[in-house]
Structures are given as structure tokens and as C-alpha cells.
Amino acid sequence: METKLSSINRKEIDYLIGSEWEFFHYPAVGISGGILVMWNSKMVSFNVLEATSQVVIGNLLVPSLGTWRIATVYGSRCCKERSELWKQLEKHLINDIPSIIGGDFNCIINKEDKRGGKRFLFSKGPREMKGFMMNADFHDIGFVGTRFTWCNNKEGNSRIWERLDRCLANSIAIQKIPVSVTRHLMRLASDHCPIVLKMDEKVQFKSKNIIFEDTWRSYPASKSIVFHSWNKDSGDEAVILQRKLNRTLKALFFWNKNKCRNLNALKEKLKQEILELQNKEALGVNWSGDDLVALRSKVHELNVTLKRLSTWWNQRAKVRWHEEGDTNSNLFHCYATARRTVNIINQIRDELNNVYDEDEQIERVFTSFFGKKWKHRDFITSDWPVVFYSQKISEEDITILSADFSVLELQNSVFQQDKNKSPGLDGVTYSFYKS
Incomplete structure (x- = not known):
């Protein structure tokens, strides 16, 4: 499953770079499992702390984001050898530094990460990986693109898909790049999908409402x-x-x-x-x-x-x-x-099972769906069921319901609400009214 640099020609790398790899450059290339690492030395600097057969760990200095601890992983297929990987990662990835782990872990942690082959079992390997993520405060960033990153390329019932490649980040990193996106690109020269973590993913909020602080x-x-x-x-x-x-x-x-x-x-x-x-x-x-x-x-x-x-x-x-x-x-x-x-929607699937990840495309899918759902419909207003007199509300209830609201009722209604709730789209919370 290891990808050799010689097996990828210049055109394929240029195609993979495209517009996605804004801070990467071809001359400095490293291969780690299914992830292609390209650092542009003019924009960032990378200092290696430890390099083994399963992981390369170092400090990445990004001028706009500071120093980050980065680990590129190519996990062993042997569960016993992967135990050493978790120890190495826990040794270098401390909680007070924004850290990211990416690469081929050769391990899946739930049944949704696999299709085909033997039934998934939460055995020692997945338990150790899950335990490392919990103890070291690392979280799966999620992804955009195809669900699985590896395929054994066999035919018929022997064909297996798994999500072996992923990006993990600790809480400090997620706070610094809350809108980061991991993209699964197409498989070309390998049985793995290259994965790209975009740290500078932008989200445009069209609403200009001011929220009361x-x-x-x-x-x-x-x-x-x-x-x-x-x-x-x-x-x-x-x-x-x-x-x-x-x-x-x-x-x-x-x-x-x-x-x-x-x-x-x-x-x-x-x-x-x-x-x-x-x-x-x-x-x-x-x-x-x-x-x-x-x-x-x-x-x-x-x-x-x-x-x-x-x-x-x-x-x-x-x-x-x-x-x-x-x-x-x-x-x-x-x-x-x-x-x-x-609350961020990175991709959406329409009625024809097509996947879109651009902002304008996502907006168009939503508009089309709810436009069809809430379109005008003709209905018949005659021959409705007869309401018997016993089912009608009393005169006393009519009087109560028809009465004007009092200031005391309005005040009680407002002060019973949570202070961070907003009754409308104007950005005014109940905290403002209570004050």
C-alpha cells in the first residue's frame, strides 16, 4: 500500500496540486502512506523532531498561525507494532500546542468506515486508537468527498473499501481553525486517496445582523x-x-x-x-x-x-x-x-444523488428543495366536517382569548425565556429586553 515517489509523474502531481494546495510546492515532496506532503519553504518552515518507520513528527511554523506540531502517519498493519505508534504520538503531542495528525493509520474505529469483506469488530486495534484519541484529546475533523480512502481493487464480492486515511486535531487546533476541511481527492497512482487539509477554509456569512452581546x-x-x-x-x-x-x-x-x-x-x-x-x-x-x-x-x-x-x-x-x-x-x-x-455545511447531496461542495451550489440545492416543498397548492374549502356545538369553546374562553395583552403578561412571558434566546432575526436576545 506504500506509494513510491517514482510512480507519480509530474503531470499527476500538478493535477493534484491544482487550486487546493495553496501553501505546497512540488520540489519538496515527502510520502507518508496515502498522504502527499509538500511544504513550500518560502511560506512555512518544518523542523523534524522524530522520524520512524510509522511516523514523522515535527514543528511547522506558519507566519499567520504560529507554531504547530504536525505528525504524518503510516501505521503498521500489525496491531502490536501500532501500539508503539500511539506511544510515540503521546510523547510528542502535548495539549498546550495546536497539533494535527494525518496519514494512513491502517486502522478503522467504527463499522461506518468499512464496506465489504469481514464484519467490523471493535478489537484491540480500534480500541487502542480510540483510547489514544480520548487520552490525548484528538478529534476527527471530518471530510468532504468520497467516503472511503482505500480500496483493494479486487472484483465482485472480494472488493473492500475502508477509510484508513484521516486527519485528527486536538482542541487547541480546532479552536484556531474551526472551519478547516479535509478533502478526499480521487485515486490515481495509488490504492489510496490523497487527503488535503485546508487550514484556511473561508466561510462567508451573508447576514449582516448585529447580535446583542x-x-x-x-x-x-x-x-x-x-x-x-x-x-x-x-x-x-x-x-x-x-x-x-x-x-x-x-x-x-x-x-x-x-x-x-x-x-x-x-x-x-x-x-x-x-x-x-x-x-x-x-x-x-x-x-x-x-x-x-x-x-x-x-x-x-x-x-x-x-x-x-x-x-x-x-x-x-x-x-x-x-x-x-x-x-x-x-x-x-x-x-x-x-x-x-x-453549523457549517461543507457539502450536500441533492435529489438525484449528486454531491455539491461549493457555496453557490449548496444554496441552489436548498432553494430548489424548499421551493418544491412549499410551492402553492390548490385545495378545496367546501365540504369540511361539521363542528358540533359541544366541541365549540365557551363564551368565557372566547372572552379570555380575545382580551388585550396586559403589561404584566408580557413581562412574565419575557422573563421566563432564556437570556440567550432571540425571538426574531434582528439579533436582539431576551437578555436585552430584561436589561
């Missing part, structure tokens, strides 16, 4: 902005509320953009300043009462910033069991990133 409530200035923006309109009551909301959200958005600092950058700056003041206090050199006041002020500001960061992540994670004031931990960062990743 819960963190805005913690700034005293936001109340004044809402007050002045809200008390300007007069006129038609049918549209006055929408005008108020739009103007208020825009005022809050541009105030936050121009006046509020980046919370993550502010957190790191405050931590550095607090550390310097504490070191100065420990040395006792030129320490004054003003320094003590400044230290207490910085600590208070850091606590406020951490609380705002927790609120920001909580709004995106949308976990109902997260209580206000819980620790702003990596767990909720992963929840928020996972939600954003799940």
Missing part, C-alpha cells in the same frame, strides 16, 4: 447609549419598535468597536502588569501606597475582564447547565467552537 451589559456606558438611542423615535407604531432596535444595536456595536478593548489582549496585559507590581512589592524597592492602590485596581479589573470573557463564551456555547460565574474553562471554549463547526 451580553458583555455589553457590564459596561456602565452601555445604559446611557441605549437610553439616548431609544428615546428618539415617534410616528407609526407598527415600525417604531424595529427602528428603535436597529438604531440601538448599531450604536452599541460601534461604541464597542471604538471604545472597548479586546478582552483577551486586555487579560494578558493586566496579568503582566499585576505580576510586575507583585514582584516590585516582594522586593520592597520604591514601593509606595500608590503602587498598592494600583495593584488592587489591576486585580479588580482583571476579575471583571475574566467575568466578561466567561459571559462571552457562555453566550456562544449555549449550554443550559452552565451557571453564571462558572469558571471560564477550555470546556466551554470547545462547546462554542463545536457549535460553530457543526
Whole structure:
């Protein structure tokens, strides 16, 4: 199953590169199982840490993304030898560095990864691979393209397909590249599909709605902005509320953009300043009462910033069991990133079983499907069943249902809702109304 470099000619490599391999280049080529690795030394640098018969591990320096730990795998077919692979990976792939593993693992972890041949069993090999992924915090990125990456190229009932090649990433890497996509290309000179991980996959959001941020409530200035923006309109009551909301959200958005600092950058700056003041206090050199006041002020500001960061992540994670004031931990960062990743549609299959992965094609498939589903239909309005008098609602119920809404009923309805829920598409959550 190993692909030799001599078996791939220049035209085939150029065809594979195409527009997909934006930061790869032909002269620097390495082969690892079914994955073709081409680093452009002018754009990135790769430093090898360890190289064995099953894996090449090194640091990849990308100017726009920093340092990454990369491992290209060609796993042994022997389960016992693959155990050494998991030990090597656990040794070098630590949790605090964004890491990616890609290549031919020669192992599948569920029955959906195989078609044909013997029935899949969750034996020692799959258990060890699954255990490594759980212990080292690695996750399957998913893929676009054909389902299986390897075929034994036999005929009839002896033909077997398996997904032996894949890309795994840890939580830090997924947070940095939440919209990354692994593409399975066509098989040409090998029985494996080349796999391409696009770290710079772009997602275009056409909606320009401004979403109300819960963190805005913690700034005293936001109340004044809402007050002045809200008390300007007069006129038609049918549209006055929408005008108020739009103007208020825009005022809050541009105030936050121009006046509020980046919370993550502010957190790191405050931590550095607090550390310097504490070191100065420990040395006792030129320490004054003003320094003590400044230290207490910085600590208070850091606590406020951490609380705002927790609120920001909580709004995106949308976990109902997260209580206000819980620790702003990596767990909720992963929840928020996972939600954003799940909400992205990379490919879709239409009614004729054709697969599309371009944004315009996906939009066209959705429009066509729901256009047919909700098209105008003629229906008969006569000869409906007769409703007997006993089935009609009472006069008392009619009076209650026909009565105008009271302010108390509206207030109870609003305050019973979750603060991060939005009743419409205008981006205004119930948190705004409650405030």
C-alpha cells in the first residue's frame, strides 16, 4: 500500500496540486502512506523532531498561525507494532500546542468506515486508537468527498473499501481553525486517496445582523447609549419598535468597536502588569501606597475582564447547565467552537444523488428543495366536517382569548425565556429586553 515517489509523474502531481494546495510546492515532496506532503519553504518552515518507520513528527511554523506540531502517519498493519505508534504520538503531542495528525493509520474505529469483506469488530486495534484519541484529546475533523480512502481493487464480492486515511486535531487546533476541511481527492497512482487539509477554509456569512452581546451589559456606558438611542423615535407604531432596535444595536456595536478593548489582549496585559507590581512589592524597592492602590485596581479589573470573557463564551456555547460565574474553562471554549463547526455545511447531496461542495451550489440545492416543498397548492374549502356545538369553546374562553395583552403578561412571558434566546432575526436576545 506504500506509494513510491517514482510512480507519480509530474503531470499527476500538478493535477493534484491544482487550486487546493495553496501553501505546497512540488520540489519538496515527502510520502507518508496515502498522504502527499509538500511544504513550500518560502511560506512555512518544518523542523523534524522524530522520524520512524510509522511516523514523522515535527514543528511547522506558519507566519499567520504560529507554531504547530504536525505528525504524518503510516501505521503498521500489525496491531502490536501500532501500539508503539500511539506511544510515540503521546510523547510528542502535548495539549498546550495546536497539533494535527494525518496519514494512513491502517486502522478503522467504527463499522461506518468499512464496506465489504469481514464484519467490523471493535478489537484491540480500534480500541487502542480510540483510547489514544480520548487520552490525548484528538478529534476527527471530518471530510468532504468520497467516503472511503482505500480500496483493494479486487472484483465482485472480494472488493473492500475502508477509510484508513484521516486527519485528527486536538482542541487547541480546532479552536484556531474551526472551519478547516479535509478533502478526499480521487485515486490515481495509488490504492489510496490523497487527503488535503485546508487550514484556511473561508466561510462567508451573508447576514449582516448585529447580535446583542451580553458583555455589553457590564459596561456602565452601555445604559446611557441605549437610553439616548431609544428615546428618539415617534410616528407609526407598527415600525417604531424595529427602528428603535436597529438604531440601538448599531450604536452599541460601534461604541464597542471604538471604545472597548479586546478582552483577551486586555487579560494578558493586566496579568503582566499585576505580576510586575507583585514582584516590585516582594522586593520592597520604591514601593509606595500608590503602587498598592494600583495593584488592587489591576486585580479588580482583571476579575471583571475574566467575568466578561466567561459571559462571552457562555453566550456562544449555549449550554443550559452552565451557571453564571462558572469558571471560564477550555470546556466551554470547545462547546462554542463545536457549535460553530457543526453549523457549517461543507457539502450536500441533492435529489438525484449528486454531491455539491461549493457555496453557490449548496444554496441552489436548498432553494430548489424548499421551493418544491412549499410551492402553492390548490385545495378545496367546501365540504369540511361539521363542528358540533359541544366541541365549540365557551363564551368565557372566547372572552379570555380575545382580551388585550396586559403589561404584566408580557413581562412574565419575557422573563421566563432564556437570556440567550432571540425571538426574531434582528439579533436582539431576551437578555436585552430584561436589561
